[in-house]
Amino acid sequence: MEIISKLSEDALKISLVGELDANGAINLDRIISKAIADGYYKIAVDCRQLEYISSAGLGVFISYISELKSHNGKFVFYHLRENVESVFNILGLQKVVAITHDFTQAKNQLHEV
Amino acid sequence: MKNPIAHSLSLTWLAGLITLGSFGLLMLFLAGYRAPVYLPNLQAFTEAAFYLGTFFLVRQLLAGLGSFHAAEHLLRLSVLGLITLALLLLPAVLMPREAATAAPSRWLLIMKGLQSAFLVFYFTAGAVAGYQIIGRQGSARSRKALLLLYTCLAALPILQAWGLDIPLLNYALFATAGAAGLSLLFRVDWLVSLDSKLRKSTLFYLLALSFLSGILLLKTFFPELHYELPIHTAESHYVVLTGFLTLGFSLISALFLLFHLPVAAILDIREAEKKHLIEVGLEAEKTHDLHTLLATLARQTRSSSSASAAWVTRVNNESPENGYPIVEGISLNDIKRIDYSLHAHPGHFQLDRAKDFLFVRDLEKDPVLGNHVLSIRSLAIYPFSLQDGSEWRLCLGFEVPNGLNEHLAREVSHFVGHTRLSASHVCTLQEVAAKARLEKDISIGREMQKRLLPKAFPLSKKADIAADGISAEEIGGDYYDCHVMKDQSIAVLMADVSGKGTPAALHVAEMKGIFQSLMLSDPEPEEFLSLANRAVNRCFDKGMFITVLYAVIDLDKQELRYVRGGHCPLIHYNAKEHKIHTLQDDGLGLGIINGESFDKTLMSRKVKLHAGDIIVLYTDGIVESRTPDAFEEFGYERLRDCIYLNMELDSKSLNKKILREVQSFSGSSIRDDMSLMTIKIKANGQNKNHN
The missing domain is CATH 3.60.40.10 (PPM-type phosphatase domain)
Incomplete structure (x- = not known):
């Protein structure tokens, strides 16, 4: 499940709740693609309530990385649980997306270019 | 009777021979022949042989008939009764009493013989066939009652021939046979299970039989016949008993059937519903096909409500063009006109809350449908939905302005309900089949994947x-x-x-x-x-x-x-x-x-x-x-x-x-x-x- 809230003109917050598996990935993809179409290129992802993320879920974020970058945007993930962070690290995602500790840091990261 | 055919054939012949032989002898007695001195009881023996021969002949003939249709037997019996009655009345009508009492001519002698033969044959056949019809489907107890009845029937002439004509014994045999017969008469399964088409003809035959048996019995007791028959019918216990048994069977069965008729009409509806349910169920099992199922609904409701037309269409709320028409007895053009009107005036064709259907009487006078020239004059509409959420409509068209009564309406509702149930089974079956296919695909995929990995x-x-x-x-x-x-x-x-x-x-x-x-x-x-x-x-x-x-x-x-x-x-x-x-x-x-x-x-x-x-x-x-x-x-x-x-x-x-x-x-x-x-x-x- 995802909860979306607007942060600013071009920034958006997506809160992920529960498990993000292959089924959830389809919905997430729809949400992000709509956000980008609406002009939101800076996306903060709140992972406080994210219990598990599957490779398909990761794939959704990965597929938009280059598109956000071309619009000077990015994903910033924050509040990752230990097991989720481990999945990010093993895959090497910390090299291509920003991972921060909390929302304040995430907001600062979003507006750094 | 489990005798081989040859054996049962020879028994039939034997019984026929005894009957004919004893009948011939009786005719001789009638013609004036007197028994020799050393055989004083010959006439009584001959009579008994005649009764028993007839009895066994009828039993054998009945057993020899392969199929057993009660109505056919009753028809045969009625014809036999009619002939007997005609034979008994004919001489009285044809010739004056004086002429008849005068010296008997040869043809009169033959006539008397025939009258006796037919009377005995008719009563025997009535008693045997009637109770055979009842006892046939019955339990072991009813078969015992049948056996008892036959034993009493056979015992009477034998006792009489032997000169053991004791009133008390006769009464006992009469009472036993009567009780056995009566107990059988209350087994009415055969009447209840009668096909609706045969019910009325059976009633007619039974009434005819009652009437004929009644008249013939009266004739037996009060012989208005002014000449001697070879058989003293009124004094013959066998004739009297078989006569009463025939009358009892036909009269009581007729009365029961008469009172059963209104109940039977309701049973018919239930029967039709059951048949529909089974047919629809079989159809669903056989074809797994929704179209066939809905076609069955149209066909069945049309035939059971005597509608001139029936059709099922899928309802599309956005357009009057409804797909999937399954049509019986009406042109597609008429259906299009009706569909268009239903779509264009949804408020006009609103269902009553209490009913699951809509009936439009006198289509010519309907403000909406009356504008069209249609081949039907009243219309019943049954909307229904299926498990997959699709909306459908069963329509029945009648050639009369008021084609649907309450009974039929309810029956059609039940049919629709059954079809919905079966359709949901079909949907489930289709889903299961699709799932099985998918699972098979997956297992093939998994197998393929395993082969991608190195084996060694x-x-x-x-x-x-x-x-x-x-x-x-x-x-x-x-x-x-x-x-x-x-x-x-x-x-x-x-x-x-x-x-x-x-x-x-x-x-x-x-x-x-x-x-x-x-x-x-x-x-x-x-x-x-x-x-x-x-x-x-x-x-x-x-x-x-x-x-x-x-x-x-x-x-x-x-x-x-x-x-x-x-x-x-x-x-x-x-x-x-x-x-x-x-x-x-x-x-x-x-x-x-x-x-x-x-x-x-x-x-x-x-x-x-x-x-x-x-x-x-x-x-x-x-x-x-x-x-x-x-x-x-x-x-x-x-x-x-x-x-x-x-x-x-x-x-x-x-x-x-x-x-x-x-x-x-x-x-x-x-x-x-x-x-x-x-x-x-x-x-x-x-x-x-x-x-």
Whole structure:
């Protein structure tokens, strides 16, 4: 499940709740693609309530990385649980997306270019 | 009667011969022949033989008839009764009383004989056939009653012939036969189970039989016949008893049937519903086809409500053009007109809340439908929906202005209900079939995927290599391979395609080609990953990625060179230090970023190997396995411990041991494929090397 809230003109917050598996990935993809179409290129992802993320879920974020970058945007993930962070690290995602500790840091990261 | 046919035929002949013979003798008596002195009772014996012969002849004839239709028997009996009555009345009508009492002419003699013969034959046939009809479907008790009845019938003439004409005994036999007959008469199954079409004709025959038997019995007691019959009918107990039995059977059955008729009409409706239910059920089972099922509904409701037309259409609320018309007895043009009107005036054709159908009487006077010239004059509309959410409509058209009564309306409602039930069965069956097909596809996919994995690993004197795995319910995206390089180094690969199911499996198949062709040129780890990442970026969709661990085990140099492409870190047991390490270095999955940026992240690592070292490659299915309550992951710690505690096992057994451990941890819930490859450096390999 995802909860979306607007942060600013071009920034958006997506809160992920529960498990993000292959089924959830389809919905997430729809949400992000709509956000980008609406002009939101800076996306903060709140992972406080994210219990598990599957490779398909990761794939959704990965597929938009280059598109956000071309619009000077990015994903910033924050509040990752230990097991989720481990999945990010093993895959090497910390090299291509920003991972921060909390929302304040995430907001600062979003507006750094 | 289980006699062979030949036997029963000869019995019939025997009974016929006795009947004819005794009848001939009786005629002689009538013509004036007197019994010889030494046989004073000959006439009584002859009479008894005649009765018994007739009785057995009728029994045999009935048993000889293969099929047993009550109505047909009753028709035959009625005809027989009519002939008998005609024979009895004819002489009285044809000739004056005086002429009849005068010297009997030869034809009168024959006439008398025929009258007697037919009377006895009719009563016997009535009694035997009637109770046979009742007793036939009955229980063992009713068969006993039937036997008792027959015994009494046969006993009467025998006793009479012997001169044992004791009134008390006669009364007892009469009473017994009467009681047996009466007890049988209350077995009315045969009347209840009568086909609705036969019910009225059966009633008619039974009434006719009652009337005929009544008249003939009266004639027996009060012979208005002014001449002597060869048989003294009124004094013959046999004739009287059979006569009363025939009358009792026909009259009581007729009365019962008469009072049963109104109930039968309701039973008919139930019967029709049952038939429909069975037919629809069979149809559903046979065809698994909704169209056939709905066609059955149209056909059945049309025939049972005597509508002139019936059709089923799928209702489309957005357009009057309704698909799927199943038509019986009306033109498509008329249906289109009606559909259009129904669509254009939804308010006008609103259902009553209490009813599940709408009936439009006098279509000519209807403000909406009256505008069209239609072939029907009243219309019943039954809307219904199916399990899949589709809306349908059954329409019945009648040639009369008021074609539907309450009974029929309810019956049609039931038909619609049955059809909905069966349709939901059909839907379920179709779903089950589709699911079975899908499952078959998946199992084929899984089989194909297994074939992508190497069956055997190169046998090396220096290393013991084995791989194993467990598939999840779905087809997964695990892949591993092994290749012996030119310098006898061993290249091993463990990969996991993102996602699950068929797309992942197809990508695995694609990657196998890429990986194998790359491995043929014996690349070093960095080179391999760089090339593989370019291939993945080129071939795969955005968002699809692969994690890879590629390692070269150089047994000559005793070293391990590897790159971790975002895959689960390799586990290395160092035999010299007695320590176990998880080699988690930086590394990025394939297909996430493009060629050059990716190449910059690549960093090959080297690890020194020793005899007895163990290298374990695996997929995330193992470390991410969770307890059934999903509370805890298997994790790296447990995996390391398991390897450490079982290091003395050979590669194959170690793999098995680890998989067993994971399974007992996670119970039956396997969420993801688990694959595992173990390489043990052999001690003798090192020795050989040193030698």
